[in-house]
Amino acid sequence: MTESFDTTPWRLTVAPMMDWTDRHCRYFHRLLTPHGRLYTEMVTSAALAHGDRSRLLRHSAFEQPVALQLGGSEPAELAQAARMGEEAGYVEINLNVGCPSDRVQSGRFGACLMREPALVGDCVTAMRAAVRVPVTVKCRIGVDEQDDYHDLQQFTQQMIAAGVQVLIVHARKAWLKGLSPKENREVPPLNYQRVYALKKEFPQLCIVINGGITTVEAMQEHLAHVDGVMLGRAAYHDPYVLARAEAAMYGEPLPDRDAIIERLLPYIESELAQGTALKHITRHLLGLYQGLPGARGFRRVLSERAHRNDAGIEVIRAALDQRHATPAAA
Template sequence: MMDWTDRHCRYFHRLLSPHARLYTEMVTSAALVRGRQLRLLEHSQQEHPVALQLGGSEPRELAEAARLGAQAGYDEINLNVGCPSDRVQSGRFGACLMREPALVADCVKAMRDSVAVPVTVKCRIGVDDQDDYADLQHFTDTMLEAGVEILVVHARKAWLQGLSPKENREIPPLDYERVYRLKREFSQLVVVINGGITTVEQVRDHLQQLDGVMLGRAAYHDPFVLARLEQALYGQALPTREQVLARLRPYVEAELARGTALKHITRHLLGLYQGEPGARGFRRVLSEGAHRAGAAWPLLEQAIPARYAAA
């Protein structure tokens, strides 16, 4: 979710889902520690509970990055060893680290020693020729020995050569049963599943077997699924999309006042009417208008009637 779940996106998603735990886009430890890009830690108090997701492979650097994240107020530090992108591999972090569980354990131990908040790990069920369940079992054993109590598992293998990141999200087959087995055999571990989950019904089914479900691109492209999940799982009243936008207005106006361009916020709203009549008109008004100089809240008010005109 790099370049996607920034602070504007997370604030919007929190309006839709009071109960979800939100995750940042992956931030590299090098950017925080060596680059001192502490702006990447900025977030709103309304986002909590929110986890900082880190990428890296150097234990001391990750420990310092985790400390910075905890100082900034994050509720959890998550180490990503599941991302298969080329730029992540070139930095020796992400999914390629599943080949080096001992190094991941060293990273986790260093991070846990530096912060009081939970340190969690996000992984795949394997990489490349890791076809045996035993590989995932060994990785999980190693994480438990390092003190990991929560494991987020993307239920696909990652192919580090030959497939693009997009293809890695679609081509390797999903194997939910492997994640279910992991939970059965490591019952003391909190296991959260990710990958190919798009509906309320699928979430409910997975929660029969596991402790949690993570939505990624599904929640980004169709964010209203978060509100439907709140209704289904917690009995929350389902808001209208217009009510959600009205609740967003104070945030938008405050951000505009501090110099944020409207386009940086509205790019996360484009899927709000996904599957509804007039969704294309809503997207069009925002896409065409948000980049213009002086674009402000009235553009969103214009976009809402546009969906009815396009219906």
């Protein structure tokens, strides 16, 4: 590892989120954040080895830079999956060592792997040997009773030994039993100081912090201590926060929300022509006007009409009209 490693690509990132950050969501997010690095939903290495590879890896060049997140614990299989991801055009391969769901645990990947840092190191080594793009790791600060800084320190040392240069840390520990995935995102307390300490101890490592970050002010505060921030649910429920982050971090002008929709329409029309149902795209747009007059009307029209089999662009036009029909939104 060299000190000249460029950490700027990870300054602003959007978390991989199951059932949320699909290719439609990422296309929409890219309109809001020209600089941000986007991540796919987690794809298991087994699914790529035995499933519909083209469907699982499908994405638009417009989404770039976009990273593929993998789940798995078999080094050879992960190496094969990483190679597929690189060949498909992804600029980074990320290994999930943070998801606490029962389904993920049963497959021996996700957060339970924090108990096996040597195995994670073997996985990373195999993946790095298979690709030229960066191989990164997303983890928690701890798992179950393994919750001391020393444990995180040892895990990090193992990652560095395997050649990891970027570590994305969700600043909560995970409980593998007794909490749902949703509760694991909310119940364990946030411990940002532990992540800051990690950066101080390993300054050569690009550290990206994740968990509970919802405002530009919070992002800027974190960036005084670490190299990057990763937004999760905030970027989904209030996607315009990405535009605010762009304005604060990169000096981009704040875009008009209606103009964002207009720029998205050609993509939607193209997808509809290929047989994509409108509801699969519009579900990602519901939070765009969060906190503004007319937001409820916009959401209501999309929620009530986009699921219809014949739903088309006219539904989005109607949603915009409904929003502007609110006096304060005009």
